[in-house]
Amino acid sequence: MVKISPTGIPVRANRSVKRWLSDHLDACLDSLGRFVLSPLQTLITLLVIAVALCLPSMLYMLVKSVESGMVNIQQSADVSVYFSPGIDEETSLQVQSKILSLESVSAARFLSPDRALQEFKEFSGLGEALTELSENPLPATLLVTPDVDQDIDALIRTIESFEAVDQVQFDFIWLQRLRALLEVVDQIALVLAALLGTGVILILGNTIRLEIESRREEVAVVKLVGGTNAFVQRPLLYTGVWFGLLGALIAWFLTNLFAWAMSKPLDSLGQLYLRDLSLVGLDSLELLVLLVLGIFLGWLGAWIAAARHLSAIEPG
Amino acid sequence: MIQFDSVSKRYPGGYEALKNVSFQLPQGEMCFLTGHSGAGKSTLLKLIMLMERATQGQVICQGVNLARISKKHIPYHRRRIGVVFQNHSLLNDRTVFDNVALPLLVSGAPYQETGRRVRAALDKVGLLTKEKKLPVQLSGGEQQRVGIARAVVHKPDLLLADEPTGNLDPELSADIMKLFADFNAVGVTMLIATHDVDLIRRMGRAEIKLDSGRLAVP
Numbered sequence: 001m002v003k004i005s006p007t008g009i010p011v012r013a014n015r016s017v018k019r020w021l022s023d024h025l026d027a028c029l030d031s032l033g034r035f036v037l038s039p040l041q042t043l044i045t046l047l048v049i050a051v052a053l054c055l056p057s058m059l060y061m062l063v064k065s066v067e068s069g070m071v072n073i074q075q076s077a078d079v080s081v082y083f084s085p086g087i088d089e090e091t092s093l094q095v096q097s098k099i100l101s102l103e104s105v106s107a108a109r110f111l112s113p114d115r116a117l118q119e120f121k122e123f124s125g126l127g128e129a130l131t132e133l134s135e136n137p138l139p140a141t142l143l144v145t146p147d148v149d150q151d152i153d154a155l156i157r158t159i160e161s162f163e164a165v166d167q168v169q170f171d172f173i174w175l176q177r178l179r180a181l182l183e184v185v186d187q188i189a190l191v192l193a194a195l196l197g198t199g200v201i202l203i204l205g206n207t208i209r210l211e212i213e214s215r216r217e218e219v220a221v222v223k224l225v226g227g228t229n230a231f232v233q234r235p236l237l238y239t240g241v242w243f244g245l246l247g248a249l250i251a252w253f254l255t256n257l258f259a260w261a262m263s264k265p266l267d268s269l270g271q272l273y274l275r276d277l278s279l280v281g282l283d284s285l286e287l288l289v290l291l292v293l294g295i296f297l298g299w300l301g302a303w304i305a306a307a308r309h310l311s312a313i314e315p316g
Numbered sequence: 317m318i319q320f321d322s323v324s325k326r327y328p329g330g331y332e333a334l335k336n337v338s339f340q341l342p343q344g345e346m347c348f349l350t351g352h353s354g355a356g357k358s359t360l361l362k363l364i365m366l367m368e369r370a371t372q373g374q375v376i377c378q379g380v381n382l383a384r385i386s387k388k389h390i391p392y393h394r395r396r397i398g399v400v401f402q403n404h405s406l407l408n409d410r411t412v413f414d415n416v417a418l419p420l421l422v423s424g425a426p427y428q429e430t431g432r433r434v435r436a437a438l439d440k441v442g443l444l445t446k447e448k449k450l451p452v453q454l455s456g457g458e459q460q461r462v463g464i465a466r467a468v469v470h471k472p473d474l475l476l477a478d479e480p481t482g483n484l485d486p487e488l489s490a491d492i493m494k495l496f497a498d499f500n501a502v503g504v505t506m507l508i509a510t511h512d513v514d515l516i517r518r519m520g521r522a523e524i525k526l527d528s529g530r531l532a533v534p
Contacts, residue, residue: 225419
């Protein structure tokens with residue numbers, strides 16, 4: 001079967017799927033093989049692409065790691081609710097059940113004044129000195145554990161409105177500030193990714209343009225013997241895809257290298273704060289996203305360059 | 317096979333390379349296109365290859381009005397024509413075999429057929445033993461024959477040649493012309509631009525003569 005154009009010229013022989021695949025495989029391997037012809041130039045271009053992809057992915061990893069660390073911290077961050085002096089245990093327990101019925105609360109533990117004093121003795125290291133006190137200065141206390149990701153400020157305001165409650169304390173306001181800060185960093189990572197992604201497209205566009213320039217004569221000859229734009233363009237698009245894919249792989253390697261290099265100093269920092277601090281490297285799904293992104297950017301850069309410069313080359 | 321009706325070609329900048337040229341080249345004919353350099357021979361061939369388009373008049377090739385062929389379909393038009401240049405236009409980083417196979421490669425011909433046809437074409441021009449060589453390892457005459465093998469490998473009905481013997485000595489030129497005559501004998505229509513007057517006289521073939529872009533009586 002041959003398609004006939006309106007002018008009566010046969011325009012495309014029916015190519016089998018097998019042949020189509022093998023043509024693409026040829027172009028794919030051919031463009032990879034060309035990397036060997038100018039190894040240094042190829043390496044430099046790959047590194048530029050890798051660095052461009054690696055900066056946003058490192059930032060992303062940083063945000064992700066701090067966020068997961070924050071969840072751990074917040075899980076241990078209770079809101080302390082102090083009752084007014086002289087409130088009896090029954091009233092306290094009523095307040096406890098009210099607080100427990102709030103949606104944003106996952107647990108509320110009651111500490112009687114005696115129990116609170118006992119715990120204070122144990123953890124403060126002032127044990128013996130405290131036995132000298134004539135009466136227990138501690139009020140009855142509720143330790144309220146909020147659900148993760150809840151609006152703590154609103155919760156605190158609600159609890160403060162209960163009559164028997166004297167004071168509500170939450171020592172982790174800084175957590176919320178950090179969270180807000182992380183959102184800013186997240187945005188910066190996005191903007192940076194968009195800018196550097198554009199950079200990758202431009203770098204590849206230029207690389208492909210130079211490649212087209214150096215193959216000018218070849219392109220003209222191929223067009224003269226009836227090669228279509230698609231035929232000439234195919235190996236160039238694969239060149240872009242290879243650059244994107246290999247660049248993304250190097251970026252992945254660099255990002256995880258960064259995570260590994262940071263693990264020791266972060267560990268010491270974490271020990272100072274009794275917290276588990278670590279950078280979580282990119283998992284396989286994130287690696288996949290990075291590779292697909294690299295391939296897409298490479299292809300797009302090559303496509304733009306090919307569309308702009310190939311049709312300008314005509315034999316003669 | 318080829319028909320020019322009052323064709324003119326004016327290049328951007330105003331230079332008029334062809335002025336009101338009309339002629340017919342019947343199928344199976346072997347014809348020389350002559351004239352001093354700058355007379356418009358190359359332009360005429362470029363119009364047939366759709367490397368340029370006529371500014372006036374009609375060019376009809378193999379029954380198709382070339383003005384109706386869109387840019388997208390130009391490659392398919394070129395696949396039906398073989399073309400030989402003075403400067404060979406070979407790819408120097410590919411072997412003789414790959415150079416000759418190029419027209420088959422771009423049109424997606426089956427691989428088994430490619431090998432068979434390339435060797436047949438190389439055999440015809442007497443270079444079967446050099447298929448693995450690079451063009452630069454061949455002499456000028458041999459390179460020209462590789463170019464000819466490439467022009468005929470896909471069995472076109474029409475073969476165009478632009479000064480195919482320009483850089484060759486008389487003996488090699490005669491060899492090349494003998495080859496062309498052989499292709500013509502099996503039915504290929506030929507249009508050969510040349511200024512080698514002796515050669516044309518010896519061949520005794522039809523002649524289209526151009527003078528400053530106009531058709532001249534030979």
